[in-house]
Amino acid sequence: xxxPSISVSPxxxxxxxxxxxxxxxxxxxxxxxxxxxxxLRVLPVMIALTLxxxxxxxxxxxxxxxxxxxxxxxxxxLIIVLPLIxxxxxxxxxxxxxxxxxxxxxxxxxxxxxxxxxxxxxxxLGTTPLLRTVKAMQALGLPxxxxxxxxxxxxxxxxxxxxxxxxRIAMRLRGHVEQRRPWRNLRTLAWLxxxxxxxxxxxxxxxxxAMRLRGYGHAPVRPGEFTATRVDLLALAAVCAAAGLLIWLExxx
Amino acid sequence: xxxxxxxxxxxVTLGGYAASMTICWLCIRAINKREDPRxxxxxxxxxxxxxxxxxxxxxxxxxxxxxxxLNGLLGALLGVFAFPAILIGLFLQAVMFGHGGxxxxxxxxxxxxLPALAAxxxxxxxxxxxxxxPSPRRTTVFGFLAGFTGIAxxxxxxxxxxxxxxxxxxxxxxxxxxxxxxxxxxxxLAVLEGLLTGLLAGFLLRxxxxxxxxx
Numbered sequence: 001x002x003x004p005s006i007s008v009s010p011x012x013x014x015x016x017x018x019x020x021x022x023x024x025x026x027x028x029x030x031x032x033x034x035x036x037x038x039x040l041r042v043l044p045v046m047i048a049l050t051l052x053x054x055x056x057x058x059x060x061x062x063x064x065x066x067x068x069x070x071x072x073x074x075x076x077x078l079i080i081v082l083p084l085i086x087x088x089x090x091x092x093x094x095x096x097x098x099x100x101x102x103x104x105x106x107x108x109x110x111x112x113x114x115x116x117x118x119x120x121x122x123x124x125l126g127t128t129p130l131l132r133t134v135k136a137m138q139a140l141g142l143p144x145x146x147x148x149x150x151x152x153x154x155x156x157x158x159x160x161x162x163x164x165x166x167x168r169i170a171m172r173l174r175g176h177v178e179q180r181r182p183w184r185n186l187r188t189l190a191w192l193x194x195x196x197x198x199x200x201x202x203x204x205x206x207x208x209x210a211m212r213l214r215g216y217g218h219a220p221v222r223p224g225e226f227t228a229t230r231v232d233l234l235a236l237a238a239v240c241a242a243a244g245l246l247i248w249l250e251x252x253x
Numbered sequence: 254x255x256x257x258x259x260x261x262x263x264x265v266t267l268g269g270y271a272a273s274m275t276i277c278w279l280c281i282r283a284i285n286k287r288e289d290p291r292x293x294x295x296x297x298x299x300x301x302x303x304x305x306x307x308x309x310x311x312x313x314x315x316x317x318x319x320x321x322x323l324n325g326l327l328g329a330l331l332g333v334f335a336f337p338a339i340l341i342g343l344f345l346q347a348v349m350f351g352h353g354g355x356x357x358x359x360x361x362x363x364x365x366x367l368p369a370l371a372a373x374x375x376x377x378x379x380x381x382x383x384x385x386x387p388s389p390r391r392t393t394v395f396g397f398l399a400g401f402t403g404i405a406x407x408x409x410x411x412x413x414x415x416x417x418x419x420x421x422x423x424x425x426x427x428x429x430x431x432x433x434x435x436x437x438x439x440x441x442l443a444v445l446e447g448l449l450t451g452l453l454a455g456f457l458l459r460x461x462x463x464x465x466x467x468x
Contacts, residue, residue, distance in 0.1 A: 027355070028355065028356075031355050031356045032266065032267070032356055034259070035258075035259070035261065035262065035263045035356050036262075036263040038262070067351055068351070070351055071352070074255075074257055074352075075259070075260075082419070085431070086419065086427075106419065106420045109420055110259050110260050111259070113258065113260075114257055114259030114260070115259075116259075117354065117355065118258055118259075118351060118354070121347070121348075121355050122351070130345075130348060130349070133348070144291075145281050145284055145290065145294060145337060146281070146337050146341060148291070148294045149297055149298040149301065149334075149337060149341055150298075150341045150345070151298075152294070152295055152298035152299065152302070153298050153301050153305065153341055153342070153345065156298070156302040157305060157306065157345075159302075160299075160302050160303055160305075160306045161306050163306075164306050164307070164310075186445070186448055186452060187452055190453040190456055191453075191456055192310075193449070193453055194453045196303050196306065196307055197300060197304075197330070197453075197457070197464070198457070198461055199303070200300055200302060200303035201296065201299065201300060201303075201461070201464055203299055204295045204296040204298070204299040204300070205296075207295045208292065208294075208295040208296070211295065216291065
């Protein structure tokens with residue numbers, strides 16, 4: 001269930017070894033700068049920047065395309081509808097449908113921003129293990145309530161999905177057939193979900209007791225798990241410069 | 254009801270982060286006022302994981318199928334933990350599946366999290382003005398209301414934020430019709446989630462009533 005992340009070794013490209021804290025800051029900075037862009041003439045620079053990061057990371061292309069598949073379906077509907085429902089300068093009229101210039105430009109802008117941000121996120125987050133990303137967020141000041149919850153959620157997602165799989169197999173073995181009319185299944189679905197929640201709830205008591213016995217809530221947080229080298233800082237400075245360039249182009253072009 | 258990256262302009266995404274962080278800070282402040290704030294973290298985390306997994310269950314509504322959102326139920330069972338839990342769930346969904354987005358995390362947190370807190374308020378009304386513990390029927394009815402509120406309020410917020418922030422001009426009439434169409438399209442989902450949450454609350458009351466007291 002958990003998205004695969006690429007293993008990190010000393011020979012890996014720099015993007016994989018970049019301090020996860022600075023990587024997160026860089027990613028958010030670029031993503032928000034991309035959201036700021038609304039000038040179509042800046043889009044090629046944005047695409048070039050994204051492709052440079054992808055090339056530098058040597059992230060497997062098939063994995064990237066797999067990561068983009070589902071989000072692309074979601075955005076596709078909006079890209080198709082936008083030229084038809086918005087704007088006022090008609091470009092093409094066909095069978096009662098009018099494609100407008102403004103709508104088409106908006107669709108192009110939305111699609112480019114979307115693919116650039118999602119690609120960057122897939123590459124930068126996909127080259128760091130998820131648990132390490134959560135720890136980096138904690139090091140950046142994420143409250144312990146949220147960091148602890150996130151780490152536990154990640155830890156138990158696999159366990160509970162396996163529970164759900166087993167429960168559904170058991171239901172089918174006992175003769176349950178999923179109906180096309182949802183209301184016929186609703187009670188069974190509610191009980192299935194309830195049983196899953198109960199399993200999680202009951203397991204949590206044991207988890208909490210075990211965590212307390214191992215010193216949860218008493219042991220100090222390990223400082224210095226992340227150390228930024230000069231190269232890490234230079235990479236963040238390069239990202240800041242790229243973001244600055246995009247903002248300058250947006251304001252001047 | 255996740256708004257993906259790239260659609261919303263910068264002021265809206267930043268505003269979403271500011272609103273989410275403020276609400277989250279208020280929730281965490283309430284959690285930290287408890288005698289042992291850490292005691293309920295594993296419980297909330299495991300319930301969040303259970304919700305995350307349960308939301309992968311698809312229900313066929315011909316000609317398509319929908320997946321459960323369960324933010325109403327999450328609010329009813331987790332109370333103030335619901336908002337941070339939803340933010341965590343949304344972050345993991347964005348990272349693991351590409352659902353939603355990173356820049357829109359704050360906005361999506363508000364879209365799903367605020368209704369969860371509203372649903373918590375609705376569900377906890379079931380004990381008001383009743384001397385004895387609430388009956389199974391009352392619990393089921395308030396469960397329905399919590400589930401319905403969670404989805405209906407989310408759809409309203411989603412439509413308002415999405416349609417007023419699109420980077421192209423929409424006429425007021427087109428905007429009104431789009432909000433109406435989106436709202437009507439989601440009525441079956443809201444009723445379905447309401448029914449499911451009601452049945453589930455009734456089930457939990459019979460099997461393990463303590464869980465309905467929240468964390």
